[in-house]
Amino acid sequence: MITITFPDGKTKQYEAGVTALDIAKSISEGLARNVLSAKVTPLSFGKGAGGEVWDAIRPIKEDAKILFLTWKDEEGKSTMWHSSAHLFAEALEFFYPGVKFGIGPPVENGFYYDVDLGEKTISSEDFKKIEDKMLELARQKNPYVRKEISKKDAIDFFQKKGDEYKLELLNELQDGQITFYEQGNFTDLCRGPHIPNTGFIKSVKLMNIAGAYWRGDESKKQLTRIYGVTFPSQKELEEHIAMLEEAKKRDHRKLGKELKIFTFNDDVGPGLPLWLPNGATMIEQLETLAKTAEEKAGYKRVRTPHLAKENMYKTSGHLPYYAESMFPPMDMDGEKYYLKAMNCPHHHKIFEALTPSYRDLPLRLAEYGTCYRYEQSGELFGLMRVRSLQMNDAHIYCTKEQFADEFRAVNDMYLKYFKIFGIEKYVMRFSTHSPDKLGKKYVDEPTLWLETEDMVRKVLIESKIPYKEVADEGAFYGPKIDVQVWSAIGREFTLATNQVDFAVPKRFGLTYISNQNKSETPICIHRAPLGTHERFIGFLTEHYAGNFPVWLAAEQVTILPISDKFNDYAKNILTLLKKYYIRASFDDRSEKIGKKIRDAEMMKVPYMLIIGEKEVAVNAVSVRKHGEGDIGSVNAEEFAKKIKQEVDSVMQFDF
């Protein structure tokens, strides 16, 4: 008998060789129907180890911890999409005998498989028949069978099959570590894990076709990459497709161009957005909001240059390890200078210059610092993956006693922002260390790790913030929280990161004089609730579908006179609005009012003020709200006051 330990710490005895699926069945049939795979941590992995995702039908032979994975878990989804790639391969092989296979992993939204069709071709017109075949095979509920195989036998198999790609992959594997997975008529070289059988896959959609060089190497053969996605129900597929269609309409690259928010330029460089006036205005509003929030929360602003000498990044530990993500150095006066990829080292130097005492702590140093990070040009994507990052950054230096309060205040600020931006779904992904990697992946301070993680966990629980804990994904210098939010159409974004740092202040020799008149090292909290302007505005564009709330909109109001006769009146209205600091414009073109309205609607200006004879006569404006139409006539000054109030209600939000 072996002992299985569940996440809640409870244990139960089973025969050795029991599977996760068996265990699930022993609990309830309903659970068993949903188990796609399981995170298993056998005793032999060692104390504090992180576990592995296993097939739900893989035998467990010794004492182990177990966590069932279902469609609700990232890793459960990932297992199903991995299995779906195999199912797709089986269907493809049916129509394209002799097809050769590269790699076929699960990805963020489904899976892909890179294939070599030889002389044959494939187009989206072929998708339907392949999807149907996949569903037919799925209904057969063929089990995914894991087989350990010798390197020799594996090579024999793919030599017979004539698949040079798999042979190349095999070549790099060690004998004794090779496994095959079989389902129905298809066998693949694969490490797994997989779902119990194909029956879990209830709906299938092949998405698109792209070219992809074998192993990402332009000198190698271009294969055909086919993307697909599957779901455990037809309904979920339909929702997914609807969401994708909506996301396409809300694509921040498309709207960013239409609404003149940002642009790229070849002479400036990829991944380096230029913010057009509309985008820069939005940035200014976000900064005003953040600066007000931070001022109220007792932060102090600082400004630091965008580069520093190599030595600083050696002290911080970013060099040489992080060098690949930094911009290349500049050689100046016989020294290497690097653009900053993060603001913390500069802030540490400011902490040092301020020679603080315990009376000055917590010291919260905030900066909208622009950092530069190198990303492969192929990885760049609109505003979501860029090389220049304007970060809502701050570093909080505090004592151990102050940590919980400070960390709680940081979380509270997040929650207030979520409210302002109407973000209803969010999760804090809490990454901890792994004790067996202390001194390697993690700074070797076992007690500090446990203490800090406990403090963080306690605050998360007390604040009732939805969070999920992930072992072995902390930063080098402390536990980390990634803030994941969902846009209005349900797409997930990672917006921000908080980190607790109990190691780098020491490396920088940062100290404060304690109330015992001793020299102590502070803890540092890294936080950036609004992430970067780039990613945040990218997210907001999708979230609001470009219909930004009035406080954030670059242009808040546009005045549309019905004819040139009313231009003087319109001009007076403009002056009035400006007095209230409203960002307004006045369309004095000799165009028909219909055209003026259409253009303003296209630019998604929140309010249009229509001016005609009637309005002039009663000294009013006829208000049209974007997307809603006419909302009635009102005195111009009252309108201005209302808008100002709407803006102030956000900007003077109670932080």
Place this chain on the structure above:
Amino acid sequence: MITITFPDGKTKQYEAGVTALDIAKSISEGLARNVLSAKVTPLSFGKGAGGEVWDAIRPIKEDAKILFLTWKDEEGKSTMWHSSAHLFAEALEFFYPGVKFGIGPPVENGFYYDVDLGEKTISSEDFKKIEDKMLELARQKNPYVRKEISKKDAIDFFQKKGDEYKLELLNELQDGQITFYEQGNFTDLCRGPHIPNTGFIKSVKLMNIAGAYWRGDESKKQLTRIYGVTFPSQKELEEHIAMLEEAKKRDHRKLGKELKIFTFNDDVGPGLPLWLPNGATMIEQLETLAKTAEEKAGYKRVRTPHLAKENMYKTSGHLPYYAESMFPPMDMDGEKYYLKAMNCPHHHKIFEALTPSYRDLPLRLAEYGTCYRYEQSGELFGLMRVRSLQMNDAHIYCTKEQFADEFRAVNDMYLKYFKIFGIEKYVMRFSTHSPDKLGKKYVDEPTLWLETEDMVRKVLIESKIPYKEVADEGAFYGPKIDVQVWSAIGREFTLATNQVDFAVPKRFGLTYISNQNKSETPICIHRAPLGTHERFIGFLTEHYAGNFPVWLAAEQVTILPISDKFNDYAKNILTLLKKYYIRASFDDRSEKIGKKIRDAEMMKVPYMLIIGEKEVAVNAVSVRKHGEGDIGSVNAEEFAKKIKQEVDSVMQFDF
């Protein structure tokens, strides 16, 4: 007879060989007494040539334009200080026979001479006797006599004298272009010009001694550099010394450290200031002011990255010519990237992306962009010469018809800023082109140059702005205005530059659609009224002696309870002040009130609120103004309102 043309265009006939001094005498004896040198432009220099500064007693042999130079002119001052260097050399030689001379030029505030004293030494204790000797020689009114001399004879002279430094300099000169200047017992190799005689020098002060490598080359011998300054009256010398003493007390490096405004750090790099919270707060106030002013003036904000590909700077013409002033390149993805040394090319790309029509002009793009410029580390000086520059930048794109209005509006903005900052003395230094250098130093657009210069001149005259015109100092692409201001203690600073650019937009292919539906190239005005934060805050620190006005001060108010008993009341006052967005602190240390006041006075906090029994009893605060002392007791809310009003009166200044 030759014709002499005066600056007002009037002409007069003189004998050939007449001197500027003769001409001055022919006008008035009073003028003659003040003429130090003259800018002479002989007819043979060619049409539009810029002229040369000549000795006032140098014969003029052909038709020429003439401009008398006196102590009021930079070049007049420079002439006198150059002559003073010779006078110093004569006095030095008297006490140190055999001394050898390097170079002895006029500089910003006087002159220096680099000398080789051989085995002998000099200290500031020797200054008095040398000064006395200089004054004795000055009273002799020895003329400065210009002599053309052959290279051979010149070499003979310095070989006999045994001065290898002058021989080295001579070696590089061409025969026929060599002149000596003699006064009293001293002869120097010198191009001139000089004042008529030593009698113009009425007061003398030797300032200090430094080491200086011969020709600035560390591998060569170190000479002794002695700095001095002279004036046409004793009173002016006394004023100058008083000003220097005051400037020392107001030194922005000293105050910057004491008031915790900025710091430098070796690991970050020289010339790269880190702005501490107090400095960053001041920056935020300046930016708020500028952004409000620019918003009201119809500017649109943009944001651009801090770097771009090499190609952009080739297009702009900065590379390769300006490469030495730029940071070294970064090699990335097989391309060279440069940190931006100016924002214009990025703004041009934004102009391009906006594809404007005449309806969008003038288009005023503003950015607080941080630029990076390389300065030799020896040239760096506090905030005044740095490598990172946060610039109050904007580029105005307009039609030729709009130019005058736009340029006038830019000047008006300057004048408003001068008022806000209490800058009473300022001059716009208007640099024009030189027709003979068209196509070389200046873009070859003769008509555009004249037209634009005329437009600029007209606006300057109409606006009654003090300005001075300087030929042959324009930018490559158009005329330029350097804004020179004087601090409260009379020191001169160059704060900002405006440039008119009719060439680079064309190089970038920038066009707008005119109302005739044609593609036209806009004119671009570069302007930065507040210069850079670095230089401006350096200037303001001296200007205000660190006693920043309340709207700008990092800490506006500090609350000082007389004893701990009043801490709760003080805390309430703090909350009240924060409600009014006042930057206030609360000194809750258990220190005596005298100590608290001294500390607050040291930090130059504009207002101190003293809280004792009396204040609590009547719900008031006792106000103490920095540098002025007690100004009476007042209701706390009234005080807060008054401060807010004081701040708003600046921030909402009528722009």
